[in-house]
Structure formats: structure tokens, C-alpha cells
Amino acid sequence: MTNPRGDGLRPVADQSEDERGGPGSILSRQSRDHADLDALMRAHDAETDPDARGRLVAELAERALRHAFAEETVLFPAYRHHLPEQGEALTAHIEGDHQRVNELLVQLQDADPRSAGYDALVRRTFETIRHDARDEEDDLLPRLQRVASPQELRAIGAAWEVQRRTSPTRPHPGVPRRPPGNVLAGVPLAVSDRVKDAAEHLLGPRAARGAGRAAAVAGGALALGLAVRALRRR
CATH class of the missing domain: 1.20.58 (Methane Monooxygenase Hydroxylase; Chain G, domain 1)
Known part of the structure; x- marks a missing residue:
């Protein structure tokens, strides 16, 4: 078991599923989805066929966008409710990441995987998604865990999953980031x-x-x- 940081927060990756509140907790659901996104990015990096790489980026885009939209409609309002003094600043930072990902994915949507600059665009997109996941698992989710009960974490997780399954599947940079x-x-x-x-x-x-x-x-x-x-x- 990893020792807590100086602020007493333990990253989600260092916790067992029971410690996170069970498989239905928002911590566990987010962690599983982050792992799936990372697996798609690693599969893309290992692929050599341009067409196959394009399909992997398209699949990643759909999953990442649904994940982010569910955060913006369910998870981030929960942060602002449970952490009234910190939630605004914490969520505004990641909403900025989400906006950048939407803008990058619009560019990738019609880009040719064989074109010059495609790989650099993919790299920027992957870096932003990974940065977003680290911020959530190392900081935001542990802060929420400290003030919300396991039952509340599971209720947030259930609502997040419903929204994730019914969210838009394509980038829409012009859409507001908040309810x-x-x-x-x-x-x-x-x-x-x-x-x-x-x-x-x-x-x-x-x-x-x-x-x-x-x-x-x-x-x-x-x-x-x-x-x-x-x-x-x-």
C-alpha cells in the first residue's frame, strides 16, 4: 500500500476496489474507463497500418467524448456541491482540458492518417487526455472521496454511467461545458x-x-x- 501524500489524499490507483467504495463507485467507474482509454492509445501506438490507426482514433474519440460529457453533467456538479470552496477552480481546469480535446478531435475527424502533421495532432490529443485522467485520479476524485460517503460515491457513479451511455459521440466545441x-x-x-x-x-x-x-x-x-x-x- 502506498503512503498518503502530504495532503492526505491517496490516488485512486493506489486503492483497492473496496477502498474506492466498490465497483459501482464513481472512483472505480472512472478508473476503469481511464484504463480502457489508455489501452486504445497504446493500441494505436503499436499499430502500423494508417487505416487501422484512424479507426482506433475514432473509437477513442467516441469513448473520450462520452466520458467527458458525463463528467460535465454529473461528476463536476457533484464536486462543486461537496467542495464549495474548491470545486469551482478544480473543475474549471479540467473543463479547459475537455474544450481542448473537443477542438483537437474536430481537426482529427476529417484528417487523413497518412497526412503530414497527423501524428503530432494525435500526440497532443493523447497527452491532454492522459493529463486529464491523472488530475482526476490523483487529485479530484480523492478530494471528493474525502467528503462524500461510499453510498454517495456509488449514486454519483450510477448517474455518471447513465449519462455516459446516452451522451453525444462526436466533438462539439461550441457546446457549453456546464449544466x-x-x-x-x-x-x-x-x-x-x-x-x-x-x-x-x-x-x-x-x-x-x-x-x-x-x-x-x-x-x-x-x-x-x-x-x-x-x-x-x-
């Missing part, structure tokens, strides 16, 4: 992205763009309906 703006934008974008994903798989990128626009209109109507319903409950 309620990101939540309202996320509904039509999630619908649009999944329609694009399916259309691209079946018909190719050009058809995906048209299908995505139609889905965004339908998703926007759904988001508006949800917002109106929420206001009526108040």
Missing part, C-alpha cells in the same frame, strides 16, 4: 450523432451528414419538450 446548457444541447446532439454514426457505417460520410441534420431537428424538439416539462414541475 443546464450542455444538458439541453446534449439531447439533440446525442440523437444526431447516433444517426450519423449509423448512416456513416451503412452509407458513408456524405449520407451521414444529411441524416444527422434531420435527426438534430427531431432531437431539438425533444429537448424543448423536456425543458418545458421541467419548468412546469417547478
Whole structure:
């Protein structure tokens, strides 16, 4: 067992699953997802075929974006609630990382893996994702663990997982990084992205763009309906 740091925080990697609050805790869920992202990055670095590397980057992008969106809608508000004096500064830093990742992934989305500068762009993206994961596992999650009960950590983890599974799958740098703006934008974008994903798989990128626009209109109507319903409950 690794000794705690001077501030008494123990990185998530140095804790057993029981210490983290069990497999459903936000600490355990985040750690597993970070490990999956790192495995994709290592697989990319070991791959020599440009097309295969492009597919690995696309898979990584989808997973990283869903992971980050769930943090912004569930985990970061929990930080700000449980750590009112520190949460703002702690989450603002990682929200900045998320914005940079979105911007980098927009560039990678249409880039040719054989083109000059592609590898450098991938390196910058990977470095930002790894930096984000280290900040969360070494600092933010242990701080939350210190003030939240295991039951609360598991409740946050369950909500985070639901959001992760229903989040947008493509980069959207213009979307707000905080609720309620990101939540309202996320509904039509999630619908649009999944329609694009399916259309691209079946018909190719050009058809995906048209299908995505139609889905965004339908998703926007759904988001508006949800917002109106929420206001009526108040």
C-alpha cells in the first residue's frame, strides 16, 4: 500500500476496489474507463497500418467524448456541491482540458492518417487526455472521496454511467461545458450523432451528414419538450 501524500489524499490507483467504495463507485467507474482509454492509445501506438490507426482514433474519440460529457453533467456538479470552496477552480481546469480535446478531435475527424502533421495532432490529443485522467485520479476524485460517503460515491457513479451511455459521440466545441446548457444541447446532439454514426457505417460520410441534420431537428424538439416539462414541475 502506498503512503498518503502530504495532503492526505491517496490516488485512486493506489486503492483497492473496496477502498474506492466498490465497483459501482464513481472512483472505480472512472478508473476503469481511464484504463480502457489508455489501452486504445497504446493500441494505436503499436499499430502500423494508417487505416487501422484512424479507426482506433475514432473509437477513442467516441469513448473520450462520452466520458467527458458525463463528467460535465454529473461528476463536476457533484464536486462543486461537496467542495464549495474548491470545486469551482478544480473543475474549471479540467473543463479547459475537455474544450481542448473537443477542438483537437474536430481537426482529427476529417484528417487523413497518412497526412503530414497527423501524428503530432494525435500526440497532443493523447497527452491532454492522459493529463486529464491523472488530475482526476490523483487529485479530484480523492478530494471528493474525502467528503462524500461510499453510498454517495456509488449514486454519483450510477448517474455518471447513465449519462455516459446516452451522451453525444462526436466533438462539439461550441457546446457549453456546464449544466443546464450542455444538458439541453446534449439531447439533440446525442440523437444526431447516433444517426450519423449509423448512416456513416451503412452509407458513408456524405449520407451521414444529411441524416444527422434531420435527426438534430427531431432531437431539438425533444429537448424543448423536456425543458418545458421541467419548468412546469417547478
